[in-house]
Structure formats: C-alpha cells, structure tokens
C-alpha cells in the first residue's frame with residue numbers, strides 16, 4: 001500500500017493551482033462551455049480508471065472540481081500527486 005505523505009512533502013510536490021484541504025488535493029478548472037467540462041470530466045475518468053485510483057469529480061455549469069485522496073491509505077499519496085499532474089496535462 002502507498003504511504004501517505006507529510007504536509008511538508010505535499011506542499012513541496014503539489015502542482016501549482018492545486019490546494020491541499022482536509023487530506024485531499026483539490027483543483028477547480030474553468031470552462032466556457034458546459035459540455036467541454038463534461039468531456040474533461042470524462043477524460044479524467046478514463047485516467048482514473050486506468051490507474052484504478054478514483055477522484056471525486058464535481059461538474060457545474062462553468063467549472064469542474066477534481067478532488068484526489070487515497071482512501072485506503074487514509075491521506076494523500078504520490079499516486080494522487082501523479083494523477084493531479086496528469087489531469088493538468090489534459091488541458
């Protein structure tokens with residue numbers, strides 16, 4: 001099982017635009033078009049299912065919020081940070 005990272009390790013490695021809140025890393029992406037946000041959420045879902053590591057995804061009319069944490073480990077792990085970077089690379 002992946003080990004959870006310390007607050008300092010997360011702060012050092014967290015990609016820009018992401019926040020660390022209550023044992024999750026969170027980013028909200030803005031979209032001009034609702035269906036572009038839906039398509040982005042679907043692409044994130046593909047990444048997540050391939051990694052078998054699933055975020056919370058909240059789709060609103062002009063934003064998509066992605067929240068990663070490692071449930072089994074009980075906090076943020078390297079895998080969460082890796083997938084966050086992969087989500088950013090989709091844009």
Ligand SMILES: C[C@H](O)[C@H](O)[C@H]1CNC2=NC(N)=NC(=O)C2=N1
Pocket residue numbers: 052053054055068069070071072073
């Ligand atoms: C049973 C457990 O949900 C599965 O082993 C996988 C599925 N996807 C997962 N996703 C996340 N974010 N954390 C997990 O611990 C996790 N575990």
